[in-house]
Amino acid sequence: MPDLVFAYPGDLNTPTGGYGYDRQILAGLRPLGWQVTLLPLGDGFPFPSQETINKASDKLATLPDGTLVVADGLAFGALGEVAARIADHLTLVALVHHPLCQENGLDTAQKHVLLEGERVALQHARHVIVTSPATSVQVQKLFGVDGSRVTTVLPGTEKPLPYPRPEGDVVKLLSVGTVVPRKGYDLLFSALAPLKDRKEARWHLDIVGGLTSDPACHADLKRQATDLGLADRITFHGAVPGDDLEAFYRAANVFVLASRYEGYGMAYTEALSHGLPVIGSGGGAVRDTLPDGASIYCGTEDVAALGEALERLIFDASERGRLEQAARIAARDLPDWSDMAGLFARTLSEIGS
Known part of the structure; x- marks a missing residue:
């Protein structure tokens, strides 16, 4: 042995x-x-x-x-x-x-x-x-x-059994990653700000990831959310156990992570394996990790591109459905x-x- x-x-x-x-x-x-x-x-x-x-x-x-x-x-x-x-x-x-x-x-x-x-x-x-x-x-x-x-x-990746995507009045955005500058939550908030008053659909962002690695970053993000009028649209859940994380993936409609850099980006592939449309950004391996047709890649620190991708998937249910189907197909090859x-x-x- x-x-x-x-x-x-x-x-x-x-x-x-x-x-x-x-x-x-x-x-x-x-x-x-x-x-x-x-x-x-x-x-x-x-x-x-x-x-x-x-x-x-x-x-x-x-x-x-x-x-x-x-x-x-x-x-x-x-x-x-x-x-x-x-x-x-x-x-x-x-x-x-x-x-x-x-x-x-x-x-x-x-x-x-x-x-x-x-x-x-x-x-x-x-x-x-x-x-x-x-x-x-x-x-x-x-x-x-x-x-x-x-x-x-x-x-x-683990391949969960297919399940129906939840439908409701609120488009649920999910972001998974430790709250540190590299994960680009500040970029994501800036991209979401122009969409807060749109009437076509309501949305809410759930952030799942540890809050203690960089407390100053967490405090800055809470202030930014308040300043942008997004405090009631964003929830920091902290780190959660595996079963609870699975529940977040199942409840979400869109996965978005605006990283500045990733060595791979496991959260992206976990989202794809759950059949979620994915919006991603950043240098390193992100471009290679995100499959064409099943995700939207927004470059690095490009708030305008992030905003366009978010607008596209929040307010167009048919586009979400198309990327959801493509994500399930792409996940088979992971x-x-x-x-x-x-x-x-x-x-x-x-x-x-």
Whole structure:
């Protein structure tokens, strides 16, 4: 039975796309015969305290020689000096969801620290697993990692049974993602503002995603919603359990996420798998993740394009229906988690052989 240690920051049960990917892959490896040992590295990443770095270093240094360690990139990218010390006696595999320096809201100095730290860390990884072709390109371009050391393992999707889309007097918009600047909720609010007084249809936006990662961002968004006259049209629900999230997908009429950047964009494919018309934006992998004909891509930080897409789907029921049907068809081609766990396992086996 092959063994691996999975090293990760924070709480593995955190309801975000990155942690969700980790949980699904680990759950898929176990039925394939892998013995997985979890190794928490502490909180505060990607800017951990020196105490956290020291403790993480000690945990990794005490592992037996030759141990296969898969490290989530949120932590690994901040442990460049640690990786340099332990690379000779551990088989290090980095799991990169997106380059840490691509997060929005960072100042120039922070971006530089993350860029250089992740560059050093990845130089000492035996292999790098990424979650999209776009991230593969970024890892090679930004950090100089040779393409032969990079494997793309896409996120999978679960395929719920078809169900009728709810009908009512209010068009329900759904956005799923942690409330941080990168998710572009400020752009979405600006795009929705001109539509608040339209009489053809009423609408409401439900936002599902953690509120504690950047409390200042949450406070700014609440002020923006009030200033734009949207406070009664937008509800922040915070992070919710999986069953509750499923209920939000089932109750929605349109999915919209105005991200500035995504390493993949799991929420987009989850929405497609639920047969939802999708409006998306952003750099990174977003353009590749959104299928033509089943979604509307609005570029990056283009409020006008977002507004046009929202107007089109809020006020035209037939257009919503057309994209809903196309989304269900596109979802058939999305990979499932068991296939992706199998690819992940084969990649690890080849590294260890």
